[in-house]
Amino acid sequence: MRTIAHISDLHFGKVDPAVAEGLITDLAAHEPDLLVVSGDFTQRARARQYQDAAAFLRRLPGPQLVVPGNHDIPMYDWAFIPRFVAPLRNYRRFITRDLRPVYQDDELFVLGINSARSFTQKSGWISEEQLLDVKLHVCPLPPSVFKVVVTHHPFIPPPREPGADVIIGAEAYLDEMEACGVDMLLAGHLHLAYHDDLRSHFKAAKRSILSVQAGTATSTRRRGEPNAYNWITVSPDLCTVAVRAWCNGRFEESLVTRYRRVNGVWEREAQVPVDEVGEKVTGLPAGTRRRS
Ligand SMILES: [Fe+2]
Ligand SMILES: [Fe+2]
Numbered sequence: 001m002r003t004i005a006h007i008s009d010l011h012f013g014k015v016d017p018a019v020a021e022g023l024i025t026d027l028a029a030h031e032p033d034l035l036v037v038s039g040d041f042t043q044r045a046r047a048r049q050y051q052d053a054a055a056f057l058r059r060l061p062g063p064q065l066v067v068p069g070n071h072d073i074p075m076y077d078w079a080f081i082p083r084f085v086a087p088l089r090n091y092r093r094f095i096t097r098d099l100r101p102v103y104q105d106d107e108l109f110v111l112g113i114n115s116a117r118s119f120t121q122k123s124g125w126i127s128e129e130q131l132l133d134v135k136l137h138v139c140p141l142p143p144s145v146f147k148v149v150v151t152h153h154p155f156i157p158p159p160r161e162p163g164a165d166v167i168i169g170a171e172a173y174l175d176e177m178e179a180c181g182v183d184m185l186l187a188g189h190l191h192l193a194y195h196d197d198l199r200s201h202f203k204a205a206k207r208s209i210l211s212v213q214a215g216t217a218t219s220t221r222r223r224g225e226p227n228a229y230n231w232i233t234v235s236p237d238l239c240t241v242a243v244r245a246w247c248n249g250r251f252e253e254s255l256v257t258r259y260r261r262v263n264g265v266w267e268r269e270a271q272v273p274v275d276e277v278g279e280k281v282t283g284l285p286a287g288t289r290r291r292s
Contacts, residue, residue: 002108002146005032005061006212006230008188011071011219012053013043019227019246020218024059026244026251030231034103034110035061038188038214039069039152041095046074050094056218057095065101067112069152069189070122087118100133108146108234111137115151115167124153125168131176138180146234147183154187156201156211158194165190171202178207184234185209191216191223193230193243195257197266208265212241228254237261 005027010020027035037057042049057064072095073087088099101112111133115124138147153167167173167187177185185198193215199205215228227246231253233239238260245254259266 001235002033004232007217008038008214009040009216013049037066040071054094110148
């Protein structure tokens with residue numbers, strides 16, 4: 001079993017300081033095998049916002065795997081130069097130079113893909129070259145390794161917004177994801193926490209893949225939900241997604257969903273009663289699980 005702390009959409013420049021400190025406190029109590037940040041570190045990609053985001057990241061546990069979001073590319077300006085010539089200059093300067101991040105141990109493999117693009121303000125997509133990365137890195141892995149791909153833009157829309165801004169051309173990427181045995185997709189962007197089998201949206205998809213989105217962890221740009229992040233446990237046939245939401249001045253577990261893979265299909269079990277969520281399932285220290 002492996003544990004992933006999945007945070008997204010920090011939006012430095014529009015951060016609630018109390019929530020940001022609360023996230024540091026909450027994560028300090030846990031030791032995830034991997035911390036994933038699925039983009040939108042800043043509000044406007046300004047150097048000062050990146051500096052604050054980088055300082056924040058240094059206070060979070062590692063190892064960390066991060067990808068940029070659409071807000072991490074400068075907006076159009078008087079010369080159009082930053083957006084089109086060096087769109088991720090500040091990201092590479094302050095966050096990481098690695099735009100093709102990989103994490104691997106003997107049970108878990110995670111590939112980060114930059115889906116943010118200069119030619120669109122909000123939307124994003126995956127390039128042919130990036131799909132080749134999936135083939136090269138993910139396809140050779142044995143079934144015993146749990147395979148995760150991280151993008152900023154989600155593959156599936158939230159249940160309440162079927163027309164929401166999801167990754168462009170998702171159908172074109174499914175062949176690689178299926179053929180290479182991807183088990184889970186992580187994303188953010190919409191500032192809503194939701195997850196489901198990819199096939200809930202793509203009826204023709206051949207492989208059951210879990211698509212998991214995190215809400216905004218620290219920003220004031222909430223969309224009717226509290227700030228939240230996902231505490232995810234993965235194993236070959238059992239996954240748990242625990243949403244930890246900001247409530248009463250702290251992050252608390254608000255919803256836990258367990259998926260069991262039966263005959264190759266991820267089946268969503270009823271929301272797990274908190275009392276039944278043992279430490280072996282969530283990986284969280286005792287006393288951190290509360291029903292809200
Ligand atoms: Fe965002
Ligand atoms: Fe975004």
